[in-house]
Amino acid sequence: MAQNTAHKPEAQGDDAPRGHVLSLPLANDQPDREPHNYERWLITKLMRMAGSPPIRFRLWNGDTIEPDNEEPQFTLHLNDHKALYALVANPNLAFGDLYAAGRLDIEGDLPDLMETLYRSVHAARQRWPRWLDALWRNHNPRPTGISEARENIHHHYDLGNEFYGLWLDKAERQYTCAYYEHPDNTLEQAQLAKLEHVCRKLRLKPGMTVVEAGCGWGGLARYMARNFQVKVHSYNISREQLAYARDEARKQGLDHLVTYVEDDYRNIEGQYDAFVSIGMLEHVGKDNYPALSELIKRSLKPNGVALLHSIGRNRPMLMNAWIEKRIFPGAYPPSIGECMSICEHGDFSVLDVENLRLHYAQTLTDWLDNFNANQDAVTDMYDEHFTRAWRLYLAGSIAAFRAGSLQLFQVVFTHGDNNQLPRSRQDLYSFPATPEGV
Amino acid sequence: MAQNTAHKPEAQGDDAPRGHVLSLPLANDQPDREPHNYERWLITKLMRMAGSPPIRFRLWNGDTIEPDNEEPQFTLHLNDHKALYALVANPNLAFGDLYAAGRLDIEGDLPDLMETLYRSVHAARQRWPRWLDALWRNHNPRPTGISEARENIHHHYDLGNEFYGLWLDKAERQYTCAYYEHPDNTLEQAQLAKLEHVCRKLRLKPGMTVVEAGCGWGGLARYMARNFQVKVHSYNISREQLAYARDEARKQGLDHLVTYVEDDYRNIEGQYDAFVSIGMLEHVGKDNYPALSELIKRSLKPNGVALLHSIGRNRPMLMNAWIEKRIFPGAYPPSIGECMSICEHGDFSVLDVENLRLHYAQTLTDWLDNFNANQDAVTDMYDEHFTRAWRLYLAGSIAAFRAGSLQLFQVVFTHGDNNQLPRSRQDLYSFPATPEGV
Numbered sequence: 116m117a118q119n120t121a122h123k124p125e126a127q128g129d130d131a132p133r134g135h136v137l138s139l140p141l142a143n144d145q146p147d148r149e150p151h152n153y154e155r156w157l158i159t160k161l162m163r164m165a166g167s168p169p170i171r172f173r174l175w176n177g178d179t180i181e182p183d184n185e186e187p188q189f190t191l192h193l194n195d196h197k198a199l200y201a202l203v204a205n206p207n208l209a210f211g212d213l214y215a216a217g218r219l220d221i222e223g224d225l226p227d228l229m230e231t232l233y234r235s236v237h238a239a240r241q242r243w244p245r246w247l248d249a250l251w252r253n254h255n256p257r258p259t260g261i262s263e264a265r266e267n268i269h270h271h272y273d274l275g276n277e278f279y280g281l282w283l284d285k286a287e288r289q290y291t292c293a294y295y296e297h298p299d300n301t302l303e304q305a306q307l308a309k310l311e312h313v314c315r316k317l318r319l320k321p322g323m324t325v326v327e328a329g330c331g332w333g334g335l336a337r338y339m340a341r342n343f344q345v346k347v348h349s350y351n352i353s354r355e356q357l358a359y360a361r362d363e364a365r366k367q368g369l370d371h372l373v374t375y376v377e378d379d380y381r382n383i384e385g386q387y388d389a390f391v392s393i394g395m396l397e398h399v400g401k402d403n404y405p406a407l408s409e410l411i412k413r414s415l416k417p418n419g420v421a422l423l424h425s426i427g428r429n430r431p432m433l434m435n436a437w438i439e440k441r442i443f444p445g446a447y448p449p450s451i452g453e454c455m456s457i458c459e460h461g462d463f464s465v466l467d468v469e470n471l472r473l474h475y476a477q478t479l480t481d482w483l484d485n486f487n488a489n490q491d492a493v494t495d496m497y498d499e500h501f502t503r504a505w506r507l508y509l510a511g512s513i514a515a516f517r518a519g520s521l522q523l524f525q526v527v528f529t530h531g532d533n534n535q536l537p538r539s540r541q542d543l544y545s546f547p548a549t550p551e552g553v
Numbered sequence: 554m555a556q557n558t559a560h561k562p563e564a565q566g567d568d569a570p571r572g573h574v575l576s577l578p579l580a581n582d583q584p585d586r587e588p589h590n591y592e593r594w595l596i597t598k599l600m601r602m603a604g605s606p607p608i609r610f611r612l613w614n615g616d617t618i619e620p621d622n623e624e625p626q627f628t629l630h631l632n633d634h635k636a637l638y639a640l641v642a643n644p645n646l647a648f649g650d651l652y653a654a655g656r657l658d659i660e661g662d663l664p665d666l667m668e669t670l671y672r673s674v675h676a677a678r679q680r681w682p683r684w685l686d687a688l689w690r691n692h693n694p695r696p697t698g699i700s701e702a703r704e705n706i707h708h709h710y711d712l713g714n715e716f717y718g719l720w721l722d723k724a725e726r727q728y729t730c731a732y733y734e735h736p737d738n739t740l741e742q743a744q745l746a747k748l749e750h751v752c753r754k755l756r757l758k759p760g761m762t763v764v765e766a767g768c769g770w771g772g773l774a775r776y777m778a779r780n781f782q783v784k785v786h787s788y789n790i791s792r793e794q795l796a797y798a799r800d801e802a803r804k805q806g807l808d809h810l811v812t813y814v815e816d817d818y819r820n821i822e823g824q825y826d827a828f829v830s831i832g833m834l835e836h837v838g839k840d841n842y843p844a845l846s847e848l849i850k851r852s853l854k855p856n857g858v859a860l861l862h863s864i865g866r867n868r869p870m871l872m873n874a875w876i877e878k879r880i881f882p883g884a885y886p887p888s889i890g891e892c893m894s895i896c897e898h899g900d901f902s903v904l905d906v907e908n909l910r911l912h913y914a915q916t917l918t919d920w921l922d923n924f925n926a927n928q929d930a931v932t933d934m935y936d937e938h939f940t941r942a943w944r945l946y947l948a949g950s951i952a953a954f955r956a957g958s959l960q961l962f963q964v965v966f967t968h969g970d971n972n973q974l975p976r977s978r979q980d981l982y983s984f985p986a987t988p989e990g991v
């Protein structure tokens with residue numbers, strides 16, 4: 116497993132400050148020189164390393180290079196010869212940067228292409244020599260201390276409430292995996308079902324107290340207050356999100372039950388019947404897991420229940436370089452074993468783990484559809500670069516969940532000596548979690 | 554975490570060969586000398602180290618020593634002065650040996666006393682200096698290579714089918730945790746519900762093939778064949794159990810669907826739709842987890858489902874010395890993290906973890922009731938020593954599950970790239986797992 120040492124900047128294609136989407140010069144229409152033979156050879160070689168996926172390359176002069184064995188299902192345009200060298204030098208980082216800059220383009224379904232690539236590289240990787248693994252490298256995530264966490268979160272979550280409003284669900288603006296009880300549920304239904312499913316797992320009862328670490332736009336806290344009459348303290352360090360959350364709670368007359376606290380989760384105080392954290396663990400950083408465990412230990416009443424909902428892995432692995440650098444600075448999705456280490460450290464008893472991997476693929480598909488339907492508005496807010504980068508991030512995430520390189524774990528646990536346990540999980544399923552008429 | 558090095562025999566009270574219940578001379582009626590003052594002091598000291606549980610000591614001459622703070626809830630008789638020294642020198646091992654030999658006796662409910670002790674020691678332990686932890690030591694488990702595993706399993710599981718028949722459920726003779734959907738379910742109902750619950754988690758369909766590692770008396774295999782029309786290969790190295798299993802399958806006309814194989818799980822061949830192992834992982838040994846993982850990897854079809862059901866821990870910890878030595882040679886219940894390491898090693902995707910801890914306390918309570926009702930028959934089969942040892946083992950296990958020092962994990966997982974996943978766990982709960990009219 117990689118050490119969590121400080122990040123060293125990449126040598127190539129990395130002149131933009133870390134955490135910015137814009138990084139390479141935009142594509143231009145200047146005519147490029149003819150490709151060399153060894154450049155064709157390089158592409159063939161690169162594709163073989165990647166397990167020979169069914170991808171045709173179209174070079175800057177219009178020439179094509181067909182895949183090794185299969186009919187091509189996708190065409191990848193390389194729009195200038197320098198793009199090729201960037202791609203070969205650091206495929207994980209450069210693919211995203213080149214796509215965002217319009218120097219690499221895709222014919223065919225973007226999530227499908229990414230899934231094909233992930234599966235192909237994952238299978239090929241088992242047979243790679245070590246030096247090749249180094250080429251396909253990712254880097255250690257940015258640190259996630261209190262001040263760095265603020266920067267990391269600001270970079271992503273403070274992009275603007277209006278922007279996220281374009282493609283997240285309208286009701287509770289959930290920027291985490293939804294729960295599609297039925298395949299034809301809408302995003303709106305599935306996000307409400309997720310909130311319901313989480314509340315049921317926590318076995319909430321009226322009058323209980325809940326603390327939430329990382330609350331996004333505050334939807335879960337309002338849902339809990341509205342539907343379970345519990346008191347919620349929700350912590351977040353994204354100012355933009357909190358402004359929205361407080362405003363909504365006031366409008367809905369829930370501000371006597373819900374308190375949004377602008378502070379780092381590490382500063383949580385008090386003891387509660389439930390501890391919940393949806394989609395924050397990815398930003399916590401491995402080094403902070405013992406402290407998180409101790410925090411939950413002291414924040415949870417003797418018979419309290421904790422729930423962590425997080426993107427995860429089947430085994431420890433660094434985040435994709437481009438995603439960590441341009442989209443989610445500091446992000447590290449823990450492996451299932453690393454999740455469990457949080458519970459082991461606190462001598463907690465793990466009651467329930469559920470994996471909602473394919474639900475996240477479906478959630479992201481709905482988000483991408485909304486995003487694409489609003490892409491002109493996004494480009495007006497930011498620019499073409501940004502729109503392309505975010506399209507790739509969403510499409511690549513769909514692919515990662517479909518191909519099994521990312522998982523979504525919900526982990527429920529309690530203090531080790533708590534005997535007030537539900538007899539079974541039957542009560543989670545006694546009636547549909549999906550609301551009617553949404 | 555302890556290293557898995559070879560076991561060194563204890564210095565004290567350990568003259569019997571490892572893995573035998575009988576170890577110390579039986580209590581006799583010879584008058585013992587009067588207790589010394591420093592012996593009283595030693596008991597007071599020992600109880601303070603153990604967190605001052607509400608236990609009164611009655612010494613060999615009738616004198617009593619009251620607990621520090623509370624009213625006594627239990628009385629512990631020490632029937633000779635040498636018993637005291639054995640207890641002080643190695644409490645974990647000697648408590649069981651002395652009780653089995655009748656040199657230590659208990660007034661009060663045995664499981665309640667043990668639970669009180671476990672909770673008290675667990676709480677006190679957090680404040681102990683290191684040298685005291687060494688006193689309350691356990692030892693590394695016996696090795697579990699192919700030939701040692703045979704001895705370990707023979708020691709426990711070949712005690713005789715008649716013996717186990719006295720206190721296990723009649724229908725399927727399940728020597729593992731049952732599943733009590735309702736608190737008033739009988740052992741018979743709860744064991745059948747457990748089998749049903751496991752089959753549902755595996756999503757069995759008629760015509761599928763299943764391989765089972767460690768099948769006990771073969772009840773799960775017959776249940777699967779009878780109720781799900783699947784073909785099962787079940788591996789076991791206990792000859793006594795297999796004779797019973799084959800006989801039952803023949804009687805029930807299921808021998809065209811069920812094959813019982815007398816071989817080590819490591820020799821499993823073929824590929825199956827499901828891999829299941831109920832209550833064997835405790836005997837596998839940590840060193841063999843990577844090999845087990847690789848075995849499951851190659852035995853499972855691309856969309857196959859695996860289920861491990863095992864006693865476990867909240868964090869890594871050695872088995873109680875007496876249990877490992879006298880009852881379950883080679884046993885080591887893995888922590889939840891160690892369970893997950895099996896999945897991580899094979900790049901499996903963990904779909905579902907359920908903890909049935911309190912169900913095992915209830916199962917053991919039913920077993921102990923049956924055992925006590927048949928104790929004269931047990932003593933006729935073996936001797937008083939044996940009966941007392943097994944009563945303590947069952948009572949101590951109830952206590953360990955109640956106090957949270959043992960857990961019961963059911964872990965469901967698949968190959969990392971399998972997308973034929975159930976949308977939710979709703980189907981596990983669509984109708985009761987408990988059969989009617991049992």
